[in-house]
Amino acid sequence: MSVLQSLDLRRRSASPEPPPPAGKAPAVEVAKLIDVSKCIGCKACQAACLEWNQLDQPIGYTDGTYNNPTDLTPASFTVMRFTEYEHGDDFEWLIRKDGCMHCADPGCLKACPAPGAIVQYTNGIVDFVSDNCIGCGYCVKGCPFNIPRISKTDSKAYKCTLCSDRVVVGQAPACAKACPTQAIYFGTKADMTAHAGKRIEDLKSRGFQNAGLYDPPGVGGTHVMYVLHHADRPSLYAGLPDNPRISPLVGVWKGMLKPISLAAIAFAGVFGLVHYVTRGPNRVTEHDEEEAAALEKQKGA
């Protein structure tokens, strides 16, 4: 069995780190490379994704752009985002396929409170396991790329699975398979990085001096990478984060706050116990009762 096709777990939400699988070769990481410079925005990837995942995205309205659906939804794991970029006399139509980046350090997984609702396979795919999802939306808050969406119908979180079901049987994700211009490549992360290198060289030869690979270190790198003509300004591409990282607030929330809080609660409990044992209860004495009775008598008199 190919190591790429492994669905051994590297991480599981709200769970201790699983032990490395015994007796197996170390996993090879996969990656999807989206070459924005080859993308024609045809939305074949969107169609293939809807089809393969049997998603029931309702028919919407046009908003006067080519963005349809206008945003990611629980039934649209990927959308094309079109940006009209004018600079001087030149014009570029920047088209970016948006969807889960499959971060090496996934914010969603970090934020998720439900054990096993989000998993990261050793090949790098970050997947949502609906059976375990409680629909709290913490993944939305954890994600630096604003990807997961909560379904209004079943209150579960959805996003791109990188077609883990296809990858496991040796097929490319549906979007990569469909992409007419091979703007979407799929393979090992090492191969994809090398291939990106060649593409960047080609783009530089065509005058895109700042062409480069988007594999942001702030999230430990991603398993969905972009070749960008303007890698110096990712945010040109419909707000792709320049330096994505898990929000420090999420870091606090899902980091130190958890142990400190439990410790504080435990401390309070223990303090009470110790106090009770050492100091004992505070009792009303007979003297107090007599004083009270005396006062009562006095007033009542």
Next chain:
Amino acid sequence: MAVTRRQFMKVSAAGLAASSVGALGFVDAGEALAAGARPYRLEKATETRNACPYCAVACGVLIYSTADGTSKDAKPKVVHIEGDPDHPVNRGTLCPRGAASLGYLHSANRLQYPMHRKPGTDKFERVSWDFALDRIAQLMKEDRDKNFIAKNRDGVTVNRWLSTGFFGGSSLSNEAGWLTYKFVRSTGILALEDQARI
């Protein structure tokens, strides 16, 4: 031609053929499925080679069909359509129309039965094939017999029928096209057109 299900991993990039992606290879599906959170849903599907119905790139497609349930006589149903990775032109890729073509086969707007709209009415009514075909043959014959032009004003034999026209499809098979040609031209219809001009 139904071939047995086959697994492949061709990202289809000519330039990438030599990379390790091509070596992803085959896998024992049983084992993989046991491990996977999501089952691979074409496991029991039949694969048929066809061509995308839309534009003239004529991308090769693989049509996956399956019978509902286990009953032997259940009518097979198309469950998925994907690009044919062996096809030299599309190499497994499909555009948004081809990728969504399952929805064409299953469209709620597919015609299922012959329908008839009587003059001046506001609805179609279901009719039998026999009724429809006989009615058409009768209408054709009436009009042809009445309006057929055997000779023009100069006495030249022209054998044409101008009061009925035929717009032919451009997504018919060649065989259907040839039968259409035979049927239409034999009647003397000159007004025979297809999508080629429009």
Next chain:
Amino acid sequence: MTVEAKPVSRYTTAARINHWITAISLILLALSGLALFHPWLFGLTALFGGGQLTRMLHPWIGVVLAVSFLGLFLRFFTLNFWKREDTVWMKNLGSVINNKEEGLPELGKYNAGQKLVFWGQSILILLLFCSGLVLWDTYFADATSVDQKRLAAVVHALCAIGAILIWIVHVYAAIWVKGTLRAMTRGSVTGGWAWKHHRKWFRQEVGKP
């Protein structure tokens, strides 16, 4: 045989019901909240019928708490204004903790500790309610930005921990100071208890017709 004073009425039935609704919802909120807060405690979701139900119920219980607590607040806020003797009491907190209450000023219905619990919970519950609404995606997902939600998550967690700590103090105090609990169960306290802990209040109560 010592002479015993008559029990002193401390809480009306309505106030007690109000309190216990608040108490139960707070406990449920703490349990469900903690279940979603730390994976170690996720098992608590079983109490609520699983993760999905826990996620669904928690905010509704929060609404119950908010309404119920508002009742308590309106009932009691005038009694919780800070007085000079409260400052003195606070200065002698060490003695209080050591069960040495000699020389403390006479107190009204509530001592400074109780007042702090009251105001602390009032502020925290207000914050929890507001941040909870921001996090309540079922209805308000589109009302705020993701960054605002992230801030709300931190605020909610911090406030919740604060509220739980105050709650622990509150409950422990009731256990530690014997005779307190019956104020919320039977609605009355013994005269001795009132004399000992809230003498000024006791004097007022005794004076009533």
Next chain:
Amino acid sequence: MTNSWNDIKNTDLVLIMGGNAAEAHPCGFKWVTEAKANNGAKLIVVDPRFTRSAAVADVYAPIRPGTDIAFLSGVMRYLLANGKIHREYVKAYTNATYLVKEGFKFEDGLFAGYDEAKKSYVDRSSWEYQFDEQGMVKADDTLQDRNCVLNLLKVHVERYTPEMVERITGTPKARFLQICEMIASTSTGERTMTSMYALGWTQHTTGAQNIRSMAMIQLLLGNMGMPGGGVNALRGHSNVQGITDLALLSTSTPGYLVLPTEKEATYEDYVKSRRFKPLRPGQTSFWQNYEKFFVSQQKSLFGKAATKENDWAYDYLPKFDVSYDVLKMVDMMAAGQMNGLFCQGLNILMAAPSKNKVAAGLAKLKWMVVIDPLQTETARFWENHGEFNPVDPKAIQTEVIQLPASAYAEEEGSATNSSRVIMWHWKAVEGPGESKSDMEIMSALHLRLKALYAKNGGAFPDPIVNTMWDYKSPENPDPAEVLKDINGYALEDIPDPADPNKVLLAAGKLLPSFALMRDDGKTSGGMWIYTGVYTEAGNMSMRRDASDPTGLGIHPNWGFAWPANRRVLYNRASADPDGKPWSQRKKYLEWNGQRWAGGDVPDYGPTVAPDKNVGPFIMNQEGTARLFARGGMPDGPFPEHYEPMDAFVANPLHPKVTTNPVVRVFAADAKSFGTPDKFPIVATSYRLAEHFHYWTKNVHNNAVLQPEMFVEIGERLAKAKGIANGDWVEVSSQRGSIKAKAAVTKRIRPIMVDGKPCDIVGLPIHFGFVGVTRKSQPVNTLTPPVGDVSAQTPEFKAFLVDVKKTTPPASQPATA
């Protein structure tokens, strides 16, 4: 396509003009991205709108719709003026050196021989070569004679200076010159350019001449017949190539033969003008075989009823007086001259121009039969859909019968793609409900009509009762058997002309090649160009060997390319006159001393040595390609810029002849054209990647991807009209008006035309009142009822409109 989808990867430069390949043919466009990524190719896109093709282009230039000839003629002028032509190729393989008659001239927008009253070049006699005593064309190999084609061309295009190009097209001069320079870089045999076009060139009154202009450029550059070269039509429907080949066209018969006209009273009249003797010594002039193809076809159509005695059933074919093309049919319907109509998978209400005229025509029919897998606007033209189809069913007396056809997945058969490759597809499932295949439906109708005529007689029953339908199961013929019928058989033993005792092919065998077709009734064959697709070796269209030994993308054993499995047409021209490749880099075919060797089937006698001086364009009587079209085009032997019928400006070249002088305007349409005073905005219609014509509006997921009609409006115009993104606007033309949501964009850039600002709006064609997309009035409500002078392809791509802000349609909410 002269070349193929795969061949595009061999190119060095792609010019997408008159098309939007990335959007309309994404999977074919793949080969452009391959050429870019692996062959260092550059991509130029010239389009009124910055399209999805432009999004990945190296150079984009805006152009005013309908001015392509001006642009391309400017390119020709640049190439000729700067010596950037492939001189040896041009001299050897085109008619550049041939002398044209003295009387030929072009003045004030008109060529010689124009008849003002008839709006036609009645006398085209001067559009011809000078001939010597043997009837051979005179030539001047030194290219000195002022009447030689190349010099006439130079004079003709001289007016198209970069300044004039900018004035007409609106393309900035600097950008135009940059593109000229890039194109010129392929004038050596080392580098090639490919041209990819589609309806952006054909859907104009000058459609065919647009394409001719590009063909001429490719000839000047020496890019025809070359790998990575050619003029490549990106065809629309999945089998529009096959159906065009099969001539579901008013004046054709299958295989690019023509129906007789009524001037050709006898068979001899018909064939005598089609014997196509060579016009230069030793040339192939392949159409000399016309009669063989015609007779074989008649044998396939009428079997034993086609005999030598009855001139192969010549009179069974209808003879035409005028062309009964789509526009003519609609005009006849609207004039009440038609009673019956079949629409087989063609949604005419959406597909023909001037929807209101079409609707009026349909309402005048007595009956209409719609054969389609889907509901269509045409089938339901009588149904009231509020503002979107405001008709009164009671007032419409047309009887409509809808027959459910099965779809591609539900039947087997072959189809021919844009690369001319015939490929088989297999049946996956049964069609829904009671649907039947088109073959079954055609058979049923034919057999019923045949039975009626056999039984009751009637008007000239002969062709109907004698049409060959002797398939094993006539009610539902096996597609393989029908393909064999198209391929053709030896009906009798075919003797070897060299040795009468030898039999080349025994009776009953399938023909392996059209070379075996005979004009004496010994062979059948529905369509000669497909002969070889089904031989005794089997069904070649089923072949699935994807190997590509040369690496040139030929894939010779995948399906079967017509003609004769040839993948690149005119491929002899990839080698120089001595038979050596023009360059090693572009090696395709070469003479190896005995025969033409290479990965493809030579478009040439396979053993004809280079020293025989046979030209590579074997279908032409000259053996060379025509820079000068002789009398073949109705509007002139050289392309000339004429304004669209809705003219935005008077033609800057010759204001008195603004529009194409031979355009056919029906009397009823005289007032159908708009003028810029009332309709000051240029509009063009187009297709979206997410939709296919009028089908996918019935497909849920395509509707998800593009749910609703919109109109693309440049920022300048939007600002001037106070229109914001997402506003409802009314777009109106002389023909009618529709409502659409505004898509305000930077992608339609402001241009200047003849000194005045020109605003352009774009309208996608896909939305109608039937389907799961939001309802819309069809866009063809706006388009003019006029077509290309050569092909009668409607002028959908350039017309005048006005836009203004309006209220949402009554039954549609303003926003989601």
